[in-house]
Amino acid sequence: MNEIGAADGTTTSPVPPRTREDGVEAIFKAHHGELVRLAVVLGADDAEDIVAEAFYQLYRRWSQLRRTESAIGYLRAAVVNLTRMRIRHIQVVRRHIQRSGPALETAQSGEALAVLRHDQRAIVEIVRELPARQREALVLRYWLDLSEREIAKTMDVTVGSVKVHISRGLAALTRKYEERR
Amino acid sequence: MSSPTGGPPGPLTDESLRSAFSALADGVHVRDDQSYARVSAGWKDRYRRRRLTVAVLATIVFAAVDVVGLWALNSAESIPQVIFSDTGPPNGADSGSLIGSP
Numbered sequence: 001m002n003e004i005g006a007a008d009g010t011t012t013s014p015v016p017p018r019t020r021e022d023g024v025e026a027i028f029k030a031h032h033g034e035l036v037r038l039a040v041v042l043g044a045d046d047a048e049d050i051v052a053e054a055f056y057q058l059y060r061r062w063s064q065l066r067r068t069e070s071a072i073g074y075l076r077a078a079v080v081n082l083t084r085m086r087i088r089h090i091q092v093v094r095r096h097i098q099r100s101g102p103a104l105e106t107a108q109s110g111e112a113l114a115v116l117r118h119d120q121r122a123i124v125e126i127v128r129e130l131p132a133r134q135r136e137a138l139v140l141r142y143w144l145d146l147s148e149r150e151i152a153k154t155m156d157v158t159v160g161s162v163k164v165h166i167s168r169g170l171a172a173l174t175r176k177y178e179e180r181r
Numbered sequence: 182m183s184s185p186t187g188g189p190p191g192p193l194t195d196e197s198l199r200s201a202f203s204a205l206a207d208g209v210h211v212r213d214d215q216s217y218a219r220v221s222a223g224w225k226d227r228y229r230r231r232r233l234t235v236a237v238l239a240t241i242v243f244a245a246v247d248v249v250g251l252w253a254l255n256s257a258e259s260i261p262q263v264i265f266s267d268t269g270p271p272n273g274a275d276s277g278s279l280i281g282s283p
Contacts, residue, residue, distance in 0.1 A: 041202050048211070123201040178193070
């Protein structure tokens with residue numbers, strides 16, 4: 001992220017930015033779009049607000065980061081947690097006012113869904129109906145291509161739990177997809 | 182995945198799952214007004230307000246503790262606390278035998 005090339009063109013080890021402002025700005029410019037897309041794929045209805053909140057938490061806790069390179073992992077975990085809490089909140093609100101249906105149809109996610117093929121849309125809708133942990137594990141595995149260890153760190157669970165969530169998520173997804181065919 | 186002839190979709194595979202997620206992500210367009218300066222203004226404002234709130238609360242607590250302490254000291258009874266008294270020798274003691282007497 002902050003790799004500075006030496007005069008002979010070889011890359012040196014990353015140099016931490018001098019200030020919080022420089023560091024957060026560099027990370028924002030490099031990863032903001034990717035994090036918004038992550039929030040949408042996870043099912044968030046207000047992805048940009050969630051990512052802004054994640055960056056706020058990073059800004060507050062900048063001095064506690066051991067290494068600048070761990071900032072993106074921190075942001076990913078924050079987006080995953082905030083999205084889960086947001087979806088749960090919406091589901092509670094909707095249950096309270098006795099509405100039904102998926103909690104995730106908003107202008108932003110609606111636009112993103114509109115460009116999908118029929119089968120892709122079915123897959124996304126089924127994934128959004130899965131329990132939060134299974135959904136997160138599948139997205140981190142099949143969209144971000146993270147390893148099980150990285151997923152475990154992002155979700156703050158054990159590697160064994162990640163395997164269980166992925167396995168159960170795939171089983172549920174396959175079953176529901178076959179029912180729809 | 183749908184067949185080229187538009188028939189029913191095939192069975193679910195890892196690749197179709199990846200493809201669905203990628204297609205969904207590719208359809209996301211970040212708003213143009215999401216520049217760093219604009220977005221960061223919001224959280225920097227919150228950060229400053231939070232620090233100011235903590236500072237004000239800390240000042241109030243410190244001042245309250247000082248006031249309570251001063252009040253407690255002020256309301257204590259004014260009884261002279263006698264530790265040593267040189268008004269006279271204890272009963273039965275010879276003035277010449279007092280320790281420290283000239």
